[in-house]
Amino acid sequence: MKKILLIEDDLLISSLVEFRLNKDGYITLTVKDGNEGIHAINTENPDLIITDVMMPFKNGIEIIHHARKEKPNTPIIVLSSLGEEESIVLEAFNLGVSDFISKPFNPNELAMRVKRILR
Amino acid sequence: MSFVGKRILGVLLILIFGSTTAFCQEKTYFSDSTSFFEFLSNQEQVPGLKFRFTLPANFQLPAKDTAIWNRADLGMWYSNSIDSISQLKKFRSGLDSILASSANFQYLIYDEPSTEAAASEFVSALLRNNDIFPAEKKNINSQDLVLLAQDSPFQPGFNVGFGYFSDFKIFMIALIITVFFLIAGGMIFFMILFKSRRNRREQLRSDFEKEISSPLSQILFNLSLEEIKNLPNEEIEIYFPAHRLSNKLFKEVLIENIISLNKKMKGDFKDKLKALFKRLGLYKISESKVNSKKWDAIVSGLIQINEMDLEEFLPLVKKHLNSPNFHIRTNAAATLLNLSREVDLSFLKNQKYPLSNWQQMNYLRIIKYLYPTRKLLMVSLFDSENITVRLFGYKLVRMVGRVDLVEKIGGIATKASDEEKIEILKTIQVLGVPSYTTLINSSMQSTNDKLSRQAIKAAGSLGDKSSEKMILELLAQNRRFEIKMLLMESLKKLNYESFKTYVLNEEDQDTQAIYHHLEDPLLSYV
Numbered sequence: 001m002k003k004i005l006l007i008e009d010d011l012l013i014s015s016l017v018e019f020r021l022n023k024d025g026y027i028t029l030t031v032k033d034g035n036e037g038i039h040a041i042n043t044e045n046p047d048l049i050i051t052d053v054m055m056p057f058k059n060g061i062e063i064i065h066h067a068r069k070e071k072p073n074t075p076i077i078v079l080s081s082l083g084e085e086e087s088i089v090l091e092a093f094n095l096g097v098s099d100f101i102s103k104p105f106n107p108n109e110l111a112m113r114v115k116r117i118l119r
Numbered sequence: 120m121s122f123v124g125k126r127i128l129g130v131l132l133i134l135i136f137g138s139t140t141a142f143c144q145e146k147t148y149f150s151d152s153t154s155f156f157e158f159l160s161n162q163e164q165v166p167g168l169k170f171r172f173t174l175p176a177n178f179q180l181p182a183k184d185t186a187i188w189n190r191a192d193l194g195m196w197y198s199n200s201i202d203s204i205s206q207l208k209k210f211r212s213g214l215d216s217i218l219a220s221s222a223n224f225q226y227l228i229y230d231e232p233s234t235e236a237a238a239s240e241f242v243s244a245l246l247r248n249n250d251i252f253p254a255e256k257k258n259i260n261s262q263d264l265v266l267l268a269q270d271s272p273f274q275p276g277f278n279v280g281f282g283y284f285s286d287f288k289i290f291m292i293a294l295i296i297t298v299f300f301l302i303a304g305g306m307i308f309f310m311i312l313f314k315s316r317r318n319r320r321e322q323l324r325s326d327f328e329k330e331i332s333s334p335l336s337q338i339l340f341n342l343s344l345e346e347i348k349n350l351p352n353e354e355i356e357i358y359f360p361a362h363r364l365s366n367k368l369f370k371e372v373l374i375e376n377i378i379s380l381n382k383k384m385k386g387d388f389k390d391k392l393k394a395l396f397k398r399l400g401l402y403k404i405s406e407s408k409v410n411s412k413k414w415d416a417i418v419s420g421l422i423q424i425n426e427m428d429l430e431e432f433l434p435l436v437k438k439h440l441n442s443p444n445f446h447i448r449t450n451a452a453a454t455l456l457n458l459s460r461e462v463d464l465s466f467l468k469n470q471k472y473p474l475s476n477w478q479q480m481n482y483l484r485i486i487k488y489l490y491p492t493r494k495l496l497m498v499s500l501f502d503s504e505n506i507t508v509r510l511f512g513y514k515l516v517r518m519v520g521r522v523d524l525v526e527k528i529g530g531i532a533t534k535a536s537d538e539e540k541i542e543i544l545k546t547i548q549v550l551g552v553p554s555y556t557t558l559i560n561s562s563m564q565s566t567n568d569k570l571s572r573q574a575i576k577a578a579g580s581l582g583d584k585s586s587e588k589m590i591l592e593l594l595a596q597n598r599r600f601e602i603k604m605l606l607m608e609s610l611k612k613l614n615y616e617s618f619k620t621y622v623l624n625e626e627d628q629d630t631q632a633i634y635h636h637l638e639d640p641l642l643s644y645v
Contacts, residue, residue: 010383011328011329012328012332012335012376012379012380013383015332015333015335016335016336016339016380018336019333019336019337020336023340104382104383104384104385105383105385107340107384109385
């Protein structure tokens with residue numbers, strides 16, 4: 001079974017996404033801030049990383065930097081708010097993220113994209 | 120009075136009355152010189168206190184006595200210092216009658232000559248501080264007890280109980296210090312109390328959030344919209360136990376979470392969340408909040424009604440449209456616009472309070488989002504007595520492109536204020552509606568700088584021959600660089616030939632600089 005690391009500080013969103021991905025048969029590991037996210041990337045060896053951008057301690061861009069350095073082949077999906085700066089989104093794409101989903105979002109749509117990436 | 124209050128009062132009374140004993144002890148020990156000397160006689164010796172006799176400078180001292188008398192700097196004779204009363208008496212008895220009658224007695228405190236009053240105070244201070252203790256009376260028998268009692272000075276009874284009250288300053292200081300400590304203590308107590316209550320509340324909120332997230336996910340992913348709408352009570356209890364749903368804080372957290380998710384979700388999840396909100400009866404809380412007297416509760420209720428599409432509460436929302444509170448009326452208007460079947464802005468007509476730029480922008484955002492699918496009724500805005508509402512109307516015509524209303528606002532312009540004319544001219548210019556040259560030309564001549572500038576800009580797009588003529592007249596009169604540039608720009612747009620002729624005839628530096636600027640393809644839009 002594929003393992004997905006979800007880095008999201010919003011408890012409700014993470015709970016919902018986790019529930020949806022578990023339904024599709026994935027193992028999900030949820031952490032609520034950037035530091036825990038980096039630790040999990042190092043120790044858990046996930047098959048996919050889903051990360052928010054604005055988070056405590058370390059933001060999504062720092063996490064993507066770290067993931068690209070430590071696990072260059074692990075696909076990353078960025079889950080972010082619409083209002084966030086264009087420059088952040090561009091930087092995320094330049095770092096080679098696989099997909100970008102903006103909030104408000106449909107968890108079913110996210111699940112479809114996860115399925116496509118991990119196929 | 121509470122138990123704590125009684126204790127505090129008790130301590131306060133002890134502080135005030137208990138300390139009065141010390142006050143009584145501060146009385147003078149010796150009422151006169153006789154009692155002082157009697158005390159010294161009985162005491163025999165007092166540390167730091169000595170005695171001596173002095174003789175005047177002109178006294179003819181017999182040669183035999185010069186061994187025990189010394190002469191001071193000023194010529195005065197003085198005896199050696201005497202430590203005790205017995206020695207003093209012995210010395211005095213040894214003097215002959217001439218010497219005894221001329222000698223003066225003197226106290227020495229730490230070898231410094233002092234008066235009897237100072238010596239008395241010195242000994243009193245020693246007694247008060249317990250540095251010395253009165254010696255027991257010698258040769259006292261039972262028959263002398265009355266005499267002994269007379270030695271103790273009488274202390275009046277009324278001084279004992281009300282020492283602090285009788286001394287107003289001390290009482291006030293004690294009172295202020297006591298009140299200060301009481302207030303400080305009270306504040307600390309209440310801060311700790313509030314902090315602990317808040318922490319407990321935050322902890323509960325966090326626990327409830329964790330408790331809510333799982334059932335919410337299950338409901339949203341496992342149940343269809345119809346199933347949520349018809350969810351039986353027994354099944355609701357499986358997700359949210361009855362004792363939890365009767366808890367006010369739990370319901371508040373649930374509402375916040377549903378609304379938060381509604382903002383972050385797309386698609387059928389929004390409908391499911393709204394259906395769940397209604398099925399759980401959470402709208403009753405929204406209703407009670409809107410009817411509350413607290414402004415923040417009303418705003419919170421309005422937001423809930425807006426987010427959860429509770430159309431049935433629109434009559435309640437309408438009550439707050441003219442509220443004196445900015446946040447209430449803004450949220451009420453936003454809710455009404457969002458939930459009404461048509462965008463009817465007639466409620467703004469009688470708005471008593473000015474519409475801020477932020478409010479106008481907020482309403483415009485909602486209207487622009489709704490306008491393509493809903494009917495927009497906005498003519499009444501121009502009949503409002505509130506100038507900010509009329510201004511909002513002119514801007515709205517421009518923003519949503521309602522060309523059909525240009526005639527209406529063009530008619531208003533003749534009687535309108537300069538501020539309104541500026542917005543009307545902007546609207547006419549943006550929508551490109553011709554046949555308002557009279558308004559444009561008259562406004563170009565206005566003494567109001569902002570209005571004339573706007574009219575000059577509009578003349579470039581919508582002016583005619585008469586406008587061109589007026590521009591040339593204004594150019595002939597105007598020496599200000601900025602206005603001249605606007606006029607030349609409009610003239611160039613209106614009639615390029617006329618513009619070229621003007622430039623050829625005007626050789627001044629400003630005209631040539633503006634001409635080169637306008638003709639430069641890179642600078643012409645700067």
